[in-house]
Amino acid sequence: MIELHYWPTPNGHKITMILEETATPYQIVPVNIAKGEQFKPEFLAIAPNNRMPAIVDRAPADGGAPLSVFESGAILLYLADKTGRFLPKAVRDRVVVTEWLFWQMGGLGPMAGQNHHFSRYAPEKIPYAIDRYVRETNRLYGVLNKQLAAREFVAGEYSIADMAIYPWIVPHEAQSQNLDDFPHVKRWFEAIGARPATVAAYARGAALQSAPDVTEESRRILFGQTAQSVEATGAHRS
Numbered sequence: 491m492i493e494l495h496y497w498p499t500p501n502g503h504k505i506t507m508i509l510e511e512t513a514t515p516y517q518i519v520p521v522n523i524a525k526g527e528q529f530k531p532e533f534l535a536i537a538p539n540n541r542m543p544a545i546v547d548r549a550p551a552d553g554g555a556p557l558s559v560f561e562s563g564a565i566l567l568y569l570a571d572k573t574g575r576f577l578p579k580a581v582r583d584r585v586v587v588t589e590w591l592f593w594q595m596g597g598l599g600p601m602a603g604q605n606h607h608f609s610r611y612a613p614e615k616i617p618y619a620i621d622r623y624v625r626e627t628n629r630l631y632g633v634l635n636k637q638l639a640a641r642e643f644v645a646g647e648y649s650i651a652d653m654a655i656y657p658w659i660v661p662h663e664a665q666s667q668n669l670d671d672f673p674h675v676k677r678w679f680e681a682i683g684a685r686p687a688t689v690a691a692y693a694r695g696a697a698l699q700s701a702p703d704v705t706e707e708s709r710r711i712l713f714g715q716t717a718q719s720v721e722a723t724g725a726h727r728s
């Protein structure tokens with residue numbers, strides 16, 4: 491049984507997607523980031539970066555004590571290894587999956603995240619910042635479109651790289667991107683969206699999303715963080 495510390499955001503959806511794809515039993519522990527639950531000491535003990543998702547594997551492969559993992563890319567790799575799926579063993583195929591997984595982690599995720607921030611959440615509209623991240627997101631969509639021109643999925647077979655990327659393409663309209671400009675991305679996006687595991691993963695998320703995600707209070711919690719935000723809780727990793 492995997493304990494999934496989760497909130498339905500793009501990084502959270504990655505993990506419900508692999509858990510559903512591999513039919514791994516899991517239990518969701520909601521971390522309502524709009525209410526500041528990512529600062530609870532028990533959460534920081536497994537996720538010191540005060541960001542979800544994180545998992546606790548109560549039955550790790552070595553038969554030892556429960557094992558926690560934070561960072562969505564690390565969790566995808568861990569669950570792919572554990573289940574023996576969606577991460578090829580052959581060295582050359584594996585490299586391609588990890589390249590695109592890290593492309594998402596270091597590129598698409600952070601850039602689209604800044605795009606969301608300046609386009610939707612920033613209290614003042616700063617044209618330079620909006621333009622910078624909309625353009626960079628656009629470049630990244632172009633890179634993805636090129637990669638998908640000759641492959642069904644980013645690394646050939648469906649893999650954890652696709653699961654990392656897909657949730658960041660879901661809000662393409664909010665990112666000011668038009669999928670009609672990226673026909674290979676559009677074909678790939680529709681195919682992944684139709685997978686039963688993807689539908690099930692997003693349904694788990696919808697059940698938790700009952701309130702607007704950004705209020706004055708949540709804006710203060712999410713966008714006013716400094717080193718003190720973590721220090722003040724006095725959490726430590728056991």
Ligand SMILES: N[C@@H](CCC(=O)N[C@@H](CS)C(=O)NCC(=O)O)C(=O)O
Pocket residue numbers: 499500501502523528540541542543560561562563711712
């Ligand atoms: N690099 C991290 C990023 C995770 C992340 O940014 N999570 C956001 C939601 S998508 C979060 O927990 N935010 C809480 C906060 O900003 O305090 C990962 O991929 O796991």
